[in-house]
Amino acid sequence: MQLGLKHGPFDVIIEDGSHFWDHQITSLKTLFPFVKNGGIYIVEDLQTNYGRMEATYRGVASISCAEYLKKLVDLRVAGEQLDIAAEEDAFLRSYGRAINTITFCQHACIIEKYVPATVEKSAGDPLVAVDQDASVIPVFIFAHIGNQGDRTNPIGWMRSLNPAGHIQAFSIETLADTGCEIQYRACLADGTWTGWKTRGELAGTRGESAGLTGFSARPGNRNFALEVVGEFANATEPVTVQGGEDCLPQAGAGALTGMQIILRRVG
Numbered sequence: 001m002q003l004g005l006k007h008g009p010f011d012v013i014i015e016d017g018s019h020f021w022d023h024q025i026t027s028l029k030t031l032f033p034f035v036k037n038g039g040i041y042i043v044e045d046l047q048t049n050y051g052r053m054e055a056t057y058r059g060v061a062s063i064s065c066a067e068y069l070k071k072l073v074d075l076r077v078a079g080e081q082l083d084i085a086a087e088e089d090a091f092l093r094s095y096g097r098a099i100n101t102i103t104f105c106q107h108a109c110i111i112e113k114y115v116p117a118t119v120e121k122s123a124g125d126p127l128v129a130v131d132q133d134a135s136v137i138p139v140f141i142f143a144h145i146g147n148q149g150d151r152t153n154p155i156g157w158m159r160s161l162n163p164a165g166h167i168q169a170f171s172i173e174t175l176a177d178t179g180c181e182i183q184y185r186a187c188l189a190d191g192t193w194t195g196w197k198t199r200g201e202l203a204g205t206r207g208e209s210a211g212l213t214g215f216s217a218r219p220g221n222r223n224f225a226l227e228v229v230g231e232f233a234n235a236t237e238p239v240t241v242q243g244g245e246d247c248l249p250q251a252g253a254g255a256l257t258g259m260q261i262i263l264r265r266v267g
Contacts, residue, residue, distance in 0.1 A: 008034035013041045019048040021061035025068050029091045032113070033140070033154035038100075041111045043069070046104075069109050073102055090140065090173045090200045094152060126157045127229045127238045127260040137178050137224070137263040144169040144206045159258035163233050166211025166255035169204030171197070174263070180221040182263065187214035187248065189255070211255030218244040223267030231258030 013035055015027045024043055035041050048057040049064035058064075075084060075096030087093040100114035130136060139156040145165045151158065160167065172182045183196045186203035189210035197203045198220070204212050217228050230239045230247040233254030241247050249256075 009036045011039045016044040019045045020057050020059040021064045024065035035113045043109045047107045135264045139261045140173045142171045143167050157260035169202050169206050171200045173200045180224040184217040186212050214248040216246050225266045227262040229260035
């Protein structure tokens with residue numbers, strides 16, 4: 001993860017690690033977001049998922065990496081016949097429609113990334129600069145933005161491409177098994193709050209042209225701390241609060257146009 005933050009994004013990633021099933025799956029979930037659009041991710045030594053090698057490389061995994069990749073194949077091949085929003089796995093839900101080709105060959109799988117412009121666009125610069133170190137945990141943000149559609153960013157922030165594009169809904173997840181689930185909620189256009197959400201549940205509305213007027217986020221584990229940063233229309237500076245506090249616009253500012261979550265390990 002730190003490698004991706006420091007040196008990514010990459011044209012090609014070749015995963016040739018321990019070959020344990022859970023390590024192969026975790027590496028895919030963690031590193032694939034750092035592959036460039038049009039780039040390649042290669043999982044090597046998938047033969048460890050079969051036959052007499054299963055006993056050695058199964059580890060603690062409930063399914064093999066090959067089986068996990070077949071789930072990705074289903075979402076890619078079936079298109080709109082499957083309800084991708086019903087998929088519980090955050091990675092599969094995020095990238096099931098962001099694959100051009102998946103090629104299986106002897107001992108390996110080659111995945112070509114392709115994210116349509118309507119799904120992922122530049123999230124711009126972060127609202128506040130963050131010194132990256134081992135304590136910083138990347139956070140996946142999905143947002144529905146007025147007149148811009150659905151957008152994603154795997155490293156913790158989201159900004160509208162223009163001040164008139166208000167964030168109408170969002171979800172937050174950690175990219176890998178960090179031991180910390182982020183809980184979050186949204187303040188709707190009428191000033192009411194949604195309930196607390198987690199694990200990629202959507203907070204807000206889509207298709208109602210109703211920009212959010214604030215949001216909150218908090219870590220679900222006391223070994224983690226987070227800062228919440230919000231950008232609001234007509235405001236000159238972003239608003240920064242601590243985890244669990246409400247991030248709301250100052251007097252005279254408008255709807256939410258940008259958000260950033262800074263999650264750190266403290267314990």
